Amino acid sequence: MSAFDDLMAYQRRTEALAQIAGRLSWDRETVMPRGAAAQRSEEAGALSEVLHARRTDPRIGDWLEAAEAEEPGEVGLAQLRHIRRSYERTQRVPCDLATRISSFTALSQGRWAEAREADDFAAFAPVLSEMVALRREEGAALADGGDIYDAMLDDYEPGAKAADLDAMFGALRPGLIALREAALGRMPAPKVSGRFDIGAQMELTRRIAEVCGYDMTRGRIDVAVHPFSSGSGSDVRITTRTSEDEPFNCIYSTMHEAGHAIYEQSIDPDYALTPLGSGVSMGVHESQSRIVENQLGRSRAFTGWLYGQLRDAFGDFGIDGPDAFYAAANSLHRGYIRTEADEVQYNLHILMRFDLERALVSGDLAPEDLEEAWNARFLRDFGYEVPRASQGCLQDVHWSVGLFGYFPTYSLGNVYAGCLAEALRRAVPDLDAQLAKGDMSAAMAWLRENVQRHGGLYAPRDLITRACGEAPSEAPLMRYLEEKFGALYPA
Template sequence: MSAFDDLMAHQRQTEALAQIAGRLSWDRETVMPCGAAAQRSEETGALHAVLHARRTDPRIGDWLETAEDAPLGQVAAAQLRHIRRSFERTQRVPEHLATALARTAALSQGKWAEARATDDYAAFAPVLAEILALKREEGAALAEGGDVYDAMLDDYEPEAKAADLDAMFGALRPGLIALRESALAGTPAPQLSGRFDVTAQMQLAQQLAALCGYDMTRGRLDKAVHPFSSGSGDDVRITTRTAEDDPFNCLYSTMHEAGHAVYEQSIDPAYALTPLGAGVSMGVHESQSRIVENQLGRSRAFTGWLYGRMRDVFGDFGIDGEDAFYAAVNSLHRGFIRAEADEVQYNLHILMRFDLERALVAGDLLPADLEAAWNDRFEADFGYQVPRASLGCLQDVHWSVGLFGYFPTYSLGNVYAGCLAVALRRAVPDLDAELAQGNMASAMAWLRETVQQHGGLYPPRELITRACGTAPSEAPLMAYLQEKFGALYPAQ
């Protein structure tokens, strides 16, 4: 066997173990007994220690040196690029720190959940300080004298820089705030009324996931407090949540997570259990979930079809006609929760978190002062005060498990989706006619062909540029939002 073959055999086993670690996380979020948290923390820490040892195996360096000297095709070169990047980054982090992070994150998530349930941020602040200290230590090791936050961001969006995102988000923020204020001054959208059987919601959610192209023979749909997608290749699982008075939460969470899952299921099978066999970045991943949920799922054409399906399933729910239903689906209203926000205000939630977590990482904001800083920024951007911590700085799980640098990829994904939507409509001129029939096949085929099948073959920006024909920009997203919500909420 060649050095490349030896390296790839080692990598496949490492990728398989990483999938097992992901399955442990899925289990923790869905069916794990609450009393198992301490043991799961030990299990997670042990598995991450094994993974860290495999990822820093000195043979990888030798294999890389030999393999990189041989003639390489495009796919092999991309595999080696990912492996070298992971090898060099993992080597910079001591094993004791990687294990401590895994264990601490597994425990701190439970403490976050307890603090959220009791609206007691003060109880969580020391936990956040502990996980932040560990992440800053890790970030400093990865940065090697460079920007610590950029090193954290690179875990989720390779090659991205905070300064570039700051400029992009800075260009978005004034327009988002103005659009939000204009819409809230308009006539409120109609609202659904009645109770919606949760079993029926889950059945309809299954149908919507299938329309998005989700293959249930290689996945499953379960409930979780926070919807998510997990896995790759032939085992990609999604979760959603239900509320009797809000079926949109279930249905659109399902479409969102199906967008993530279909990406993973659509990657070239030849890349399975290799570095190319997963989504290339969280920003690109989010672009797939957002374009499915928003530009397709919340379009006037598709909501016209969905209105009929919901009438079939739930009967009368107080909405008279497809236009009113479209307005209800895209209702812009006051609220506090990021995951429940409309397309306009969602990005304001992310921009706020981006600024706050950079301040935390830089040491300009102490964990003890986060709640006050959060509340001040929220009032500045949204115009009203946060009443309690569970509606404010305790609403998201991300920081409790050390996901610093993750939040900006949500809005970056929206930016990518805005660019992709323009290219999609050029490629599929009959898109609205198909969506009006509940048919997403052409749209999903285009996404599969231009983005999803490539997995990690191309760097994120290059992948989006190839798909769209132009480099990513925030302009298409802002134009889309202004056109859509300007029509839904015309100036008074």
């Protein structure tokens, strides 16, 4: 066997173990008994130690040098690029630190869930402080003298820099605020009413996920406090949330996570259990979930079809016709929860988190002061006060598991989705006629061909540029939002 073959065989085992680690995480958030948290922490730490040892094995460096000399072609070189990046980054983090982070994460998420349920930030503050300290130590090791936050961001969006994102988000903010201010003073959208059986919601949401293209033979849908997608290749699982009072949460959480999962299921099967076998970045990943949820799932055409599905499942639910249902599915509304925010205000939630987490990482904001800083910033940005911690700084799971640098990829994903949606509509001119029939197949085929099948073959910005024919910018997203919400809330 060649050095390339030896390295890829070794890497395949490492990727398989990483998938097992992901499955342990899925289990922890869905069906694991609460009393198992301490043991799961030890299990996660043990597996993290094994993975760290494999990823820093000195043979990898030797294999890389020999394999690159073998000129393995475009795909092979892309594999080597990912392996080298992982090898060099992992080497910078001491094994003891990686193990401590993994073990502490398994405990801290449970503490976050308890504090969130009790609306008690003070109980979580010491946990957050320890997590910030651990991740800062890791970030300093990864940065190797450079910017710590950029090193964290690079874990989720390779090549991205905080300064560039700050400029992009700064360009978005004025238009988003203007749209929000104009719309919130207009006629409120109609609301659904009644009781929506949870079993019927789950049955409907599974059907909608399949309409989106989610392969249930290689996946499953469960319920979690915070919806997420997990896995790759032939085992990609999603979760959703339900409320008897309101079905949109379940429907659109499912569509969002299905977008993530379909991306993973659609990657070239030849890349399975290799570095190219997963989504290339969280920004690109988010573009797939947001385009399914919003540009497709909340379009006037698709909501017309969806209205009929809900009528069949629940009878009269207080919405008089497809046009009113479209307005209800796209209502601008006051609220505290990021995952329930409308398309206009969602990015304002992200911009706030982006600024706060950079302050936490830099040391400008002490973890114990986060709740006060969050509430003050929310009041300034949204104009009303946060009533309790579960609707404020404890609503998101991310910081409890150390995901610093992750939040900005949500807004970057919206930017990418805006670019892709314009290109998709050029490529599929009768898209609305298809969506009106509940048919997403042509849209998903275009995304699969131009984005999803490539996995990690191309760098994130290069992938979006290839798909759209131009470099990504915030302009298409703002055009989409202004056209859509300008029509929904006319002057």
